[in-house]
Amino acid sequence: MSDRPIIRVQHIVKSFGSVMAVNDVSFDVRPGEIFAFLGPNGAGKTTTIKMLTTLLRPTTGSLELDGLDVTARPMEVRKRFGVVFQDPSLDGDLTAWENMDIHGVLYHVPRHARRERCEALLRMFELWERRDDLVKTFSGGMKRRLEIARGLLHTPKVLFLDEPTLGLDPQSRNQMWTHVRNLRASEGVTVFLTTHYMDEADRVADRIAVIDHGRLVATGPSAELKQETGTESLEAAFLALTGTTIRDESATAADQMRQVARVWRR
Amino acid sequence: MTVVYILWLREVKKYLRSRVQIIASLGGPLMYLGVLGFGLGPVFQRAGEGSYIQFMAPGVIGMTVLFTAMFSGIAMLWDRQFGFLKETLVAPVPRLAIMVGRTLGGATVAVLQGTLIFVVTLIAGFRPQSLLAVPLAFLVIALIAVIFSALATAIGSTLKEMQGFQMVMNFLVMPTFFLSGAIYPLEGLPRVLGALTRVDRSPMASTECAAC
Numbered sequence: 001m002s003d004r005p006i007i008r009v010q011h012i013v014k015s016f017g018s019v020m021a022v023n024d025v026s027f028d029v030r031p032g033e034i035f036a037f038l039g040p041n042g043a044g045k046t047t048t049i050k051m052l053t054t055l056l057r058p059t060t061g062s063l064e065l066d067g068l069d070v071t072a073r074p075m076e077v078r079k080r081f082g083v084v085f086q087d088p089s090l091d092g093d094l095t096a097w098e099n100m101d102i103h104g105v106l107y108h109v110p111r112h113a114r115r116e117r118c119e120a121l122l123r124m125f126e127l128w129e130r131r132d133d134l135v136k137t138f139s140g141g142m143k144r145r146l147e148i149a150r151g152l153l154h155t156p157k158v159l160f161l162d163e164p165t166l167g168l169d170p171q172s173r174n175q176m177w178t179h180v181r182n183l184r185a186s187e188g189v190t191v192f193l194t195t196h197y198m199d200e201a202d203r204v205a206d207r208i209a210v211i212d213h214g215r216l217v218a219t220g221p222s223a224e225l226k227q228e229t230g231t232e233s234l235e236a237a238f239l240a241l242t243g244t245t246i247r248d249e250s251a252t253a254a255d256q257m258r259q260v261a262r263v264w265r266r
Numbered sequence: 267m268t269v270v271y272i273l274w275l276r277e278v279k280k281y282l283r284s285r286v287q288i289i290a291s292l293g294g295p296l297m298y299l300g301v302l303g304f305g306l307g308p309v310f311q312r313a314g315e316g317s318y319i320q321f322m323a324p325g326v327i328g329m330t331v332l333f334t335a336m337f338s339g340i341a342m343l344w345d346r347q348f349g350f351l352k353e354t355l356v357a358p359v360p361r362l363a364i365m366v367g368r369t370l371g372g373a374t375v376a377v378l379q380g381t382l383i384f385v386v387t388l389i390a391g392f393r394p395q396s397l398l399a400v401p402l403a404f405l406v407i408a409l410i411a412v413i414f415s416a417l418a419t420a421i422g423s424t425l426k427e428m429q430g431f432q433m434v435m436n437f438l439v440m441p442t443f444f445l446s447g448a449i450y451p452l453e454g455l456p457r458v459l460g461a462l463t464r465v466d467r468s469p470m471a472s473t474e475c476a477a478c
Contacts, residue, residue, distance in 0.1 A: 053356050078358035089349035093280045105272040106357035 004067065006031040006158055006190045007052065012061030014047050021047040022058070023214035029207075031157075032184060034191045036205035038198070040242055044214045045194045046086060049162050052192070053083050066157050079107065082151030082189075083160040088143055092136030096127055096146050099135060100153060107154035114153075121149040124186075125179065141172030148179065152187060159183070161193040165200065173197070177204050198235040208234070212242040269359045270367040277338065277371025281378065288382075295330045295383050299323070299390055302449060315451065323392035324403070325448025328410065331380040335411045336439050338372030339418020340431055347428075365419055372415035373408070380407050 005028035014022040022044040029035045039045050050056040052063060054074040063070035066080050090099050097118065104114035122128040125145040135143065144164055151159055161180070165173040181204055183189055195201055201208055202222050209219045218225055218241050222234050229240040281288070299322070307318040315321065345351040354364050381404075394400050421434055445452075445459065 055352075055356065075358045078356055083356055085349065085352055087349050089351075089353040091276070091280075091350045092348070093283065094276065098276075098279070102272050102276060103353070103357075105268050106354065106359055108358070 003031065005029055005064075006066055007035075007192065008062075008064040009048075009052075010062045010064075012048075012051065012058040012063060014044075014051060014056065015059050020214050022051070022211075024061075025211065025214070025216050026061075027209050027216060027219055029158075029190060029192060031190055032188055033206040034180070034184065034193070034204055036201040036208045037192065037194045037211065038201055038208060038238060039194075039211035043211045043242075045211060046162060048211070049083075049160055049192075049194065053081065053160060054078060079154065080156055081158040081160060082154065082156040084144070084147045084151050084162065084164055086162040086166065088147065090135045090143060090147060090150075093134065095132050095134055096122065096138070097131040099146065100150055103150045103153050109154050117153055117155075121152055124182075125149040139172075141168050141175070144168065144172070144176065145179070148176075152183070152189065155187070156189065158190045158192060161191060163194055163196065165195060165197060173200065180204060198233070198238055202234040210238060210241050217241045269363045270370065273354070273364060273367025274371040274374065277368065278374055281375040288379075291330075291334065291379060292382065292386070294333065295326050296386065298326050298329065298449070299387065303390070306449075319387070319391050320393070321451075322449060323387035323390070325446065327380050327383050327387065327407070328446065329443050329448055330383045331376045331407050331411050332414055332443060333439065334379040335372055335376035335414035336418045336434070338375050339369070339415050339420075340422045340425075340434065341372075342368065342419060342422030343425055343428060343431060346426075365416075365423075369412065369416045369419050372419065373411035376411035376415060377404075377408055380411070 007027075007029035009028070010026050012022055012025050013020070025044070025048065037045055037048065047056065051058050052065065052070065054070060054077060057071055065077050068077050068080070070077050091102075094102070100118040100122065101114065104118065109117065119128065122131055125148065127142060127146055127149065130138070130142070135146065138146065148159070148161070148164065164180075165176050168176065177200060180191060180193075184191065193201075193205070205222065207219065207221050208225060210217050210225070218228065220228075222237075225237045225241070226232065226234065229237040231237045231240055299319070303319055303322060310316075310318040310321065342351065355361075394403070418434075421438075425431065425434075
């Protein structure tokens with residue numbers, strides 16, 4: 001656990017026009033840990049994930065994944081992570097198996113290994129019986145499970161989960177986290193996740209980072225955050241760290257500015 | 267290479283699976299053939315131009331290929347909306363492979379659809395001038411399918427929302443179709459429009475020449 005970090009983020013800044021979405025954020029993620037990245041709406045969580053997954057370039061700062069520079073060697077980096085985005089990215093007109101298979105080809109998994117791995121993962125996520133059904137007939141929880149299974153197909157070193165339990169019922173959420181915890185045991189994969197449910201982060205994460213207004217306000221195990229803030233629950237600690245104002249307003253203002261910036265750049 | 271193949275296969279599979287869509291997309295061309303064919307046919311004949319179906323069938327086949335190719339390229343928008351695009355964008359594959367796979371997939375679907383309409387026009391009474399002209403016409407059809415599918419994929423990758431789709435339809439696809447000489451001869455056009463048809467002519471009108 002103590003060797004070099006699998007993810008190293010140093011002083012990254014991302015600005016959209018005059019809006020600072022992420023402002024001088026640094027943290028390390030250790031191999032094999034479950035790392036939760038928390039923050040209110042519009043705090044910069046998704047922007048950070050997008051930068052780590054090569055979809056956005058940081059304005060300044062450096063990002064490393066498994067010792068590789070994320071901005072300089074995106075192709076190499078892409079082979080090393082799997083990602084489940086906030087919005088589903090499955091093809092509903094294809095079957096579960098076909099979605100898996102396409103992913104395997106995109107990640108250059110050899111045919112034989114692809115078959116074995118698809119079967120193992122579909123069984124593990126309890127989707128094997130439904131493998132030949134079109135994905136559009138799946139429930140929300142099943143789609144999520146399929147996405148996670150797909151993200152693991154190319155045996156990545158890091159799995160990014162951006163709010164994987166959003167919109168799921170308590171049963172599916174519970175099952176989802178059981179799966180995620182089992183993953184570490186069976187795959188040895190590092191999990192980087194975001195969520196709005198504090199109890200979930202408290203339960204599954206080894207360490208937690210809290211981001212607010214684009215800045216990191218705390219990092220450490222859940223117990224440490226509670227101790228620092230003198231609170232009983234992670235939820236209370238989170239509110240102590242980020243305040244109680246509702247963020248929708250500031251988020252929409254920022255969104256509007258982004259919109260303006262986009263128009264002007266044309 | 268396998269990446270191009272799997273993305274091509276995805277497009278073709280989705281097409282063959284959507285029977286409803288296949289039948290629905292035959293509606294437009296059939297309307298042109300049926301409604302315009304019967305409506306304008308007698309006028310066309312009285313003007314001394316001969317059989318209207320003979321004149322129009324290649325145009326309608328070309329139209330089908332044009333529209334299907336454009337639609338499949340614009341389908342990139344759907345993928346953006348419903349997320350599958352992201353899956354390909356974070357994969358360790360060059361963007362070019364993604365473009366080529368999608369383009370060839372869209373073009374294949376367009377050719378299949380064009381073939382279907384070709385059969386329909388044969389039933390409606392269209393007779394190609396010679397058997398030799400048929401393979402030649404298919405070559406041209408394949409070419410326009412690739413060109414327009416590539417163009418649409420390029421446009422689709424820059425569009426961010428559905429409204430852009432209307433722009434493409436009204437300012438690119440419809441003019442291309444109307445000025446191609448598919449539904450009326452181009453000789454009598456005013457000069458300005460005539461000049462425009464020359465730009466348009468190269469890809470579209472040559473289909474007609476090849477087919478009839």
